[in-house]
Amino acid sequence: MSNIIEVSNxxxxxxxxxxxxxxxxEVYEGEILGLLGPxxxxxxxxxxxxxxxxxxxxxxxxxxxxxxxxxxxxxxxKIGVVFQEVxxxxxxxxxxxxxxxxxxxxxxxxxxxxxxxxxxxLVGLMDFKKxxxxxxxxxxxxxxxxxxxxxxxxxxxxxxxxxxAVDPQSRNxxxxxxxxxxxxxxxxxxxxxxxxxxxxxxxxxxxxxxxxVLAKGTCDELKELAKxxxxxxxxxxxxxxxxxxxxxxxxxxxxxxxxxxxxLIVYEKGKNNLSDIMGLLKKENIKxxxxxxxxxxxxxxxxxxxxxxxxx
Amino acid sequence: MIxxxxxxxxxxxxxxxxxxxxxxxxxxxxxxxNASDTNTNFVASKPNVMIINNDEKNEITDNFIKYxxxxxxxxxxxxxEDAINDGLFYRDVNFVIYIPKGYGKDxxxxxxxxxxxxxxxxxxxxxxxxxxxxxxxxxxxxRDMGNTDTELVKNVNETLAKQxxxxxxxxxxxxxxxxxxxxxNFASYSILACLVYVICLVLSSFKDIKxxxxxxxxxxxxxxxxxxLLLSNGLFSLILWSLYVILSFxxxxxxxxxxxxxxxxxxxxxxxxxxxTIAMFIxxxxxxxxxxxxxxxxxxxxxxxxxxxxxxxxxxxxxxLRVAHILPSYYYISTNExxxxxxTFDKESLKPVCINTLVLLGFALFFVIxxxxxxxxxxxxx
Numbered sequence: 001m002s003n004i005i006e007v008s009n010x011x012x013x014x015x016x017x018x019x020x021x022x023x024x025x026e027v028y029e030g031e032i033l034g035l036l037g038p039x040x041x042x043x044x045x046x047x048x049x050x051x052x053x054x055x056x057x058x059x060x061x062x063x064x065x066x067x068x069x070x071x072x073x074x075x076x077x078k079i080g081v082v083f084q085e086v087x088x089x090x091x092x093x094x095x096x097x098x099x100x101x102x103x104x105x106x107x108x109x110x111x112x113x114x115x116x117x118x119x120x121x122l123v124g125l126m127d128f129k130k131x132x133x134x135x136x137x138x139x140x141x142x143x144x145x146x147x148x149x150x151x152x153x154x155x156x157x158x159x160x161x162x163x164x165a166v167d168p169q170s171r172n173x174x175x176x177x178x179x180x181x182x183x184x185x186x187x188x189x190x191x192x193x194x195x196x197x198x199x200x201x202x203x204x205x206x207x208x209x210x211x212x213v214l215a216k217g218t219c220d221e222l223k224e225l226a227k228x229x230x231x232x233x234x235x236x237x238x239x240x241x242x243x244x245x246x247x248x249x250x251x252x253x254x255x256x257x258x259x260x261x262x263x264l265i266v267y268e269k270g271k272n273n274l275s276d277i278m279g280l281l282k283k284e285n286i287k288x289x290x291x292x293x294x295x296x297x298x299x300x301x302x303x304x305x306x307x308x309x310x311x312x
Numbered sequence: 313m314i315x316x317x318x319x320x321x322x323x324x325x326x327x328x329x330x331x332x333x334x335x336x337x338x339x340x341x342x343x344x345x346n347a348s349d350t351n352t353n354f355v356a357s358k359p360n361v362m363i364i365n366n367d368e369k370n371e372i373t374d375n376f377i378k379y380x381x382x383x384x385x386x387x388x389x390x391x392x393e394d395a396i397n398d399g400l401f402y403r404d405v406n407f408v409i410y411i412p413k414g415y416g417k418d419x420x421x422x423x424x425x426x427x428x429x430x431x432x433x434x435x436x437x438x439x440x441x442x443x444x445x446x447x448x449x450x451x452x453x454x455r456d457m458g459n460t461d462t463e464l465v466k467n468v469n470e471t472l473a474k475q476x477x478x479x480x481x482x483x484x485x486x487x488x489x490x491x492x493x494x495x496x497n498f499a500s501y502s503i504l505a506c507l508v509y510v511i512c513l514v515l516s517s518f519k520d521i522k523x524x525x526x527x528x529x530x531x532x533x534x535x536x537x538x539x540x541l542l543l544s545n546g547l548f549s550l551i552l553w554s555l556y557v558i559l560s561f562x563x564x565x566x567x568x569x570x571x572x573x574x575x576x577x578x579x580x581x582x583x584x585x586x587x588x589t590i591a592m593f594i595x596x597x598x599x600x601x602x603x604x605x606x607x608x609x610x611x612x613x614x615x616x617x618x619x620x621x622x623x624x625x626x627x628x629x630x631x632x633l634r635v636a637h638i639l640p641s642y643y644y645i646s647t648n649e650x651x652x653x654x655x656t657f658d659k660e661s662l663k664p665v666c667i668n669t670l671v672l673l674g675f676a677l678f679f680v681i682x683x684x685x686x687x688x689x690x691x692x693x694x
Contacts, residue, residue, distance in 0.1 A: 051529050052529075071533075073531045073532075073533065074531075076529060076530060076531040079529065081526070081529050083525060083526065086522070087520075087522035087523055087526045088523075089318065089322065089523065090517070091321065091322040091325040091326075092318065092322070100314055100317075101530070103313075103317075104314065104527065104530035104532045104537075105531050105532070149526075
């Protein structure tokens with residue numbers, strides 16, 4: 001797999017604030033790379049530097065093997081960007097907006113017409129072609145925003161939090177569209193602070209905080225960084241403290257808490273933790289409503305690495 | 313081409329503004345033009361004079377009364393002070409002359425007897441005063457030359473009968489030019505308001521920071537897009553100017569087919585260039601669409617009021633006109649005002665027109681430089 005993007009020692013400072021601090025990473029051809037981090041972690045700044053929208057203090061950026069500069073129109077031709085904010089003309093219809101932004105890359109009228117139709121189909125806006133943006137819901141606007149960014153069929157796509165404030169139906173549509181783009185051969189850099197999306201979509205993940213790389217790898221590789229193996233939650237209406245203490249003494253248990261009606265047991269390792277706890281509940285005749293087991297999430301990894309939650 | 317296409321679509325969405333300002337021009341410009349349609353025929357005016365003659369019959373006094381009868385309208389009122397005062401108050405009479413007893417004899421004796429008068433002190437009374445003064449001055453001259461009564465009457469009548477011949481050489485129809493001036497003065501408001509409004513709205517869409525980001529990262533050179541935008545705005549200005557010129561031909565008809573008409577059109581063209589550069593500058597600094605309406609009111613309405621687009625320049629206070637010197641509309645309207653009195657087109661008469669045009673082009677250059685300096689500062693985001 002060849003490198004599509006090579007970022008080396010990238011540093012971007014605003015007066016005394018270092019937004020991106022000595023960042024280095026690569027993006028491989030055909031993958032979806034997730035840039036995960038809380039708000040203000042430097043995700044958007046990194047993307048803006050890569051796109052030459054921002055000057056940076058130090059480091060180098062190569063895209064498709066060439067140094068990226070503001071006038072690298074040959075590279076820009078192969079890039080599509082979907083910004084966090086909806087960037088469309090209020091005065092143009094859905095079709096006209098996509099046509100305009102596609103037209104900045106594709107001059108051939110016939111080819112552009114075909115591309116615009118493909119983009120509309122990809123994001124599911126077939127019934128809204130003649131609508132003006134003001135008439136669209138938040139979710140549909142986000143889809144239009146994506147269509148405007150990818151209509152020219154770029155080889156490299158940057159998606160900067162495209163699902164912020166989007167309804168579940170539109171979110172699923174957007175995520176399906178992104179998978180389709182990857183399947184069609186595009187390389188995607190996806191920034192978000194929704195770890196669920198990263199887990200669904202991304203082949204590799206880079207976790208950022210305060211402009212630094214905290215960890216990178218596949219989701220499974222990252223989860224290994226968390227010192228927990230499993231989390232079991234049990235809905236119990238009433239539970240004496242003695243049982244909480246008893247559970248703490250079970251094998252592999254790292255932590256036990258009982259808040260509200262939920263008993264949360266965190267295991268460091270082990271394979272039969274669920275059957276063990278169910279056995280105990282049966283033995284002590286403790287009634288419970290629901291019981292479920294979870295693998296550690298990227299949030300747990302982030303918590304492990306920084307001591308705070310991703311959405312803090 | 314894609315930029316021009318989008319420009320036209322955005323322009324189409326804002327066509328109501330163009331229609332609005334064109335209607336304003338036709339309606340209010342039309343009202344102004346009709347208001348200027350004044351009658352220029354001259355009608356001879358005679359003062360109403362009442363003569364109370366207390367002198368006995370003699371050649372000198374009789375000839376004086378005859379002269380007054382020939383050159384004024386003689387009014388007969390009751391010879392009492394109340395009736396005379398009422399007549400003066402109600403302007404039935406403008407001038408009352410009391411010829412004293414022995415006036416003719418005393419005059420010829422060189423005593424310069426006084427004539428008592430009562431007047432309404434208006435322009436008709438002044439006219440009567442001038443008639444009397446003129447007669448007495450001429451008569452005094454002949455008397456001093458030693459004329460007898462008969463000789464004096466004959467000579468005075470001959471002298472006063474001579475009328476100065478006045479020939480009007482000017483073929484300039486000031487009334488028609490006044491109408492064109494009103495139209496083109498008012499057009500400055502519509503042109504400035506329409507261009508600032510529309511260009512700012514279009515530019516605020518293209519220069520929106522989010523759209524700009526998307527444009528900068530595209531494979532089309534951003535400078536090229538700016539050039540297309542500049543051309544599109546220029547084309548729109550040209551079309552608007554053409555529309556208003558065609559409208560002037562429709563409203564003013566054949567009056568426009570003249571040398572003066574050509575200067576009005578050219579002056580309007582130069583002003584359109586200035587208005588375009590102003591609009592481009594404002595469009596580059598103002599990105600908030602909601603603020604544009606207020607800006608148009610301040611700039612277009614403000615400069616039109618200060619520079620005499622709505623009210624003739626000569627009616628404006630000197631202080632206001634002094635302030636107006638800093639505004640392009642002043643030089644445009646000054647040219648229009650100058651054109652209506654140009655009879656012969658020579659170097660001297662066209663000098664103020666040329667100076668005003670140069671000042672307007674200077675304004676255009678100033679705003680182009682200002683826009684470039686500002687744009688260069690803003691070129692890099694972050």
